[in-house]
Amino acid sequence: MRHIHKSFGSVRALQDVSLTVEAGTIHGLLGENGAGKTTLMKILSGYLRPDRGEIFLDGKPVRFASPAEGLRHGIGMLHQDPMDFPAMSVLDNFMMGHEGGFWLDRRGARRALRELARPFGFDLDPEARVDRLTVGERQQLELLRLLWRGVHVLILDEPTTGISAPQKAQLFDTLRRLAGEGKTVIFVTHKLEEVEELCHRVTVLRQGRLAGEATPPYSPQRLIEMMFGRSLPMPERQPIPPGEPVLQIQNLVAGDHRLRLSRVNLTVRSGEIIGLAGMEGSGQQLFMRVCAGLARPWEGSIRVQGRDLTGKPYHAFLDAGVLFVPANRLEEGLIPGLTLTEHFQLVYPNGRYLIDWERARVEAQRRIRDFHIRGKPETMVESLSGGNQQRTLLALIRTPAHLLLLEHPTRGLDVESSMWIWQRLKERAQQGTALMVISSDLQELLQYCDRIIVFFSGRISEPMAVEELTLDRLGHMIAGRGW
Known part of the structure; x- marks a missing residue:
């Protein structure tokens, strides 16, 4: 992504941001809330269009008018807030957008859902309505759907906020396996420990601008300074005596x-x-x-x-x-x-x-x-x-x-x-x-x-x-x- 600009009215969400991500790597994208991380990734996945700037995929210029075009080019995004149809079943949401012709292979889709969910330890009932699921389970469903669509560039926007520590470990193992197979993973997060544990490289945004990049071994203090422009002392525990x-x-x-x-x-x-x-x-x-x-x-x-x-x-x-x-x-x-x-x-x-x-x-x-x-x-x-x-x-x-x-x-x-x-x-x-x-x-x-x-x-x-x-x-x- 080269020299990306994006404004919403008088608000400049992105100003001259460039980002290079190598195939077969897990690339972290850090920044405070409102820094422009999600906007940049929505542009890459076709959800938004840039005001200015260029996107290259495998060295070739691309321009997406919709997320469907992004998916056809192998770019899929797991959004922070679920992007699904709550009144429909888990299986129907899993199959949504699948280009399978006139007849839908529901039996094959149900089998694929269970096979993809097994390595993560996700327990999703194919017939359950999505509005009966928790936010974390809806994120799990969307992740499995993108993997089934065969994406080559997988964008994950805060994917660990709704899952437990064991499930996070399984997710990280799967992402490492996907990167080892040549897929590209862009991992949007605010958690420094996740960047240290998972990412091969990290890009930091601050107030819509590129603040810097880093490679392992990471310095948490340096990353915080790039994110906020200053260091942040951790608060001390101050227990409050319980009352009535x-x-x-x-x-x-x-x-x-x-x-x-x-x-x-x-x-x-x-x-x-x-x-x-x-x-x-x-x-x-x-x-x-x-x-x-x-x-x-x-x-x-x-x-x-x-x-x-x-x-x-x-x-x-x-x-x-x-x-x-x-x-x-x-x-x-x-x-x-x-x-x-x-x-x-x-x-x-x-x-x-x-x-x-x-x-x-x-x-x-x-x-x-x-x-x-x-x-x-x-x-x-x-x-x-x-x-x-x-x-x-x-x-x-x-x-x-x-x-x-x-x-x-x-x-x-x-x-x-x-x-x-x-x-x-x-x-x-x-x-x-x-x-x-x-x-x-x-x-x-x-x-x-x-x-x-x-x-x-x-x-x-x-x-x-x-x-x-x-x-x-x-x-x-x-x-x-x-x-």
Whole structure:
């Protein structure tokens, strides 16, 4: 890619960016949220067109008008947010776009899906509807679909944010095997340890410009300086003394179409941060939605601040100060087609019958400033980067809150953004809010949580103090060993 430029209105997303990737290598693409990484890769895959610049594939100039043209040239992209059809089955999504003629070979496609999923340890039911899957499982499905389409250049945009440590190890082994077979892998990430472990070379973007390149052995400090223009000191652990019980769960039994959670007992106190760890689909998402009032338990009781909410609707949980932040930002958390001002007005209305839009715009500007959102009051939420969408979700959390439930709050975020979000969450805890957090980043859980609960195929461990845990032990438990 040579001298790529791309603007969205007055925003210059990419300015004179050049990138060379060699066949048979795994090339890392690093940068803070909003640096232009995803925009550059969408241009390469045909999802966007550059304003200026050239793309060469195997030495020949190419220009793609659509992702379908990119796929025909062997370039496929796994997007950070799932690009699928939620109302259709796993198998139908897997076959989508396959050029197989008039008759569809569903039996052959089902067999190919299972054969491709086996090396990764992915467990996807071909007949399940995609809207019943977690975000991580939807990423897994899209990865398998691209491999089945036979791509030669595989672009992965934050592919490890929804999978467990064992699945990540299997993914990395597969990517190394694909590179060994001559395929080209472009690995977009914000995690320095993944670059160190996997990539043959890394390119760093900062604010839409090329900040530099590096080869092993990597210097994490140097990479951070290229990403942000300065070094970032890691925060120290500051435990908060727990207060009175906020959430009390007794003999909880719950289930869905895949698994059953049996006899869960848990007390979460004010100021406490509880981490939920496990492979995708192990039960932590179901458990959190039961605690949020989005799914009803079969047996047992749920109390918040001493108030019995068992079987009550979602609005009763909201009224009790229970707030839920989902992993799927644009399908459950935000409303595409509405501006930032309109989102804040929905949560913080300034009038009972009529809206004072000038006052609403001033309030939106204040929240944009306080939460460092790179956008304007009139910006549509779908045009924001993933990191800025996440900051918007946090800005929409009402106060006061007694219990805050978050699914993957730093999914796809860079180091600085992750640290900023955790600083805000710790401030909530210091104010007396109890937090429960799902994350696939085990180091993040060990760094910020007070206790951790591990889920495995519906089994739930006792809450464990982080001082008693190591990264190795936590990884083994998530894989089903050492219980």
